[in-house]
Amino acid sequence: MTQNIAFIGLGNMGGPMAKNLIKNDFNVTVYDLNATAVAELKAAGADTANNAKSAVANADVIISMLPNGAIVKSLYTGPNGLINEVKDEVLIIDSSTIAADDARAVAKACEQKGIAMIDAPVSGGTAAAEAGTLTFICGGEKADFEAAKSILSAMGRHIFHAGASGAGQVAKICNNMLLAIHMIGTAEALNMGAQQGLDPAVMSDIMKASSGNNWSLQVYNPYPDVMPNVPSSKDYQGGFMVDLMSKDLGLSQELAAKSKSATPLGAMATQLYQIHQAGGAGGLDFSSILKLLQNKK
Numbered sequence: 079m080t081q082n083i084a085f086i087g088l089g090n091m092g093g094p095m096a097k098n099l100i101k102n103d104f105n106v107t108v109y110d111l112n113a114t115a116v117a118e119l120k121a122a123g124a125d126t127a128n129n130a131k132s133a134v135a136n137a138d139v140i141i142s143m144l145p146n147g148a149i150v151k152s153l154y155t156g157p158n159g160l161i162n163e164v165k166d167e168v169l170i171i172d173s174s175t176i177a178a179d180d181a182r183a184v185a186k187a188c189e190q191k192g193i194a195m196i197d198a199p200v201s202g203g204t205a206a207a208e209a210g211t212l213t214f215i216c217g218g219e220k221a222d223f224e225a226a227k228s229i230l231s232a233m234g235r236h237i238f239h240a241g242a243s244g245a246g247q248v249a250k251i252c253n254n255m256l257l258a259i260h261m262i263g264t265a266e267a268l269n270m271g272a273q274q275g276l277d278p279a280v281m282s283d284i285m286k287a288s289s290g291n292n293w294s295l296q297v298y299n300p301y302p303d304v305m306p307n308v309p310s311s312k313d314y315q316g317g318f319m320v321d322l323m324s325k326d327l328g329l330s331q332e333l334a335a336k337s338k339s340a341t342p343l344g345a346m347a348t349q350l351y352q353i354h355q356a357g358g359a360g361g362l363d364f365s366s367i368l369k370l371l372q373n374k375k
């Protein structure tokens with residue numbers, strides 16, 4: 079029988095992810111605070127709800143893709159928390175990037191109600207969300223992970239079980255700290271070459287065939303007009319906002335302190351993104367860190 083999925087949070091990532099579930103013939107009911115995002119999904123074939131509670135009323139599976147841990151906790155375990163509204167046999171999949179401790183707290187509250195929950199943050203960015211090629215990094219009971227796999231496969235290509243509850247978030251935060259570091263490094267190298275009169279497109283080709291090659295260069299070039307359809311070629315609109323990268327780096331530093339791990343480059347990346355954010359760039363894509371290096375608004 080086709081599963082009923084409630085999808086909550088239809089932003090840059092959640093919108094295209096929900097569309098891929100519809101394309102794969104799941105029954106999808108959506109909710110977001112933003113009515114325009116809901117209308118777009120309705121046009122794509124989703125059922126819509128006026129609030130989260132009605133969205134989950136008939137759900138076999140709930141997927142959330144929300145900005146931060148406070149919102150995720152409030153949605154599920156707050157005063158009108160969804161864990162009091164759902165069917166017993168529901169599976170909750172939270173794909174937001176949040177602190178591992180927040181994910182564990184929600185999973186524990188679910189467990190006390192007999193509800194299954196996994197953390198399943200994603201990597202790959204908006205292009206992968208659209209193409210259905212995300213990487214899912216999951217934490218939770220193995221059986222719940224196995225139950226989620228066929229649904230996650232409709233939105234992603236690589237699906238990992240990182241370990242117990244919260245492990246998906248730990249792995250995701252390690253990855254995003256590295257992403258910030260190589261994005262800044264890539265922007266620094268391209269900017270220095272351009273200051274020396276080199277063409278950033280030629281520089282990119284050289285580094286992609288050399289030892290500086292990395293994901294930012296391959297699929298997310300921060301220098302405008304080197305690559306089509308990436309945020310840097312669209313005035314840094316869309317993509318993964320500086321506000322969200324700054325949040326993830328903050329989580330990385332909390333994790334570093336907690337686990338007594340030395341992350342000097344992670345700390346530097348956190349500071350640089352905070353400076354960029356304080357300069358008013360919070361709503362731009364994170365590859366706009368190039369503008370900070372160039373001292374451009």
Ligand code: NAD
Nearest residue numbers: 087088089090091110111112144145174175203204317318
């Ligand atoms: P976004 O800001 O574009 O979307 C978030 C959506 O959640 C918005 O549409 C907002 O209206 C909605 N929302 C907020 N509070 C809500 C509530 N209480 N009820 C219902 N809807 C609510 O963010 P995004 O880029 O889609 O990112 C979502 C999550 O995915 C974040 O945790 C982010 O860190 C993570 N992530 C993003 C990317 C990326 O490239 N953008 C990549 C990997 C992971």
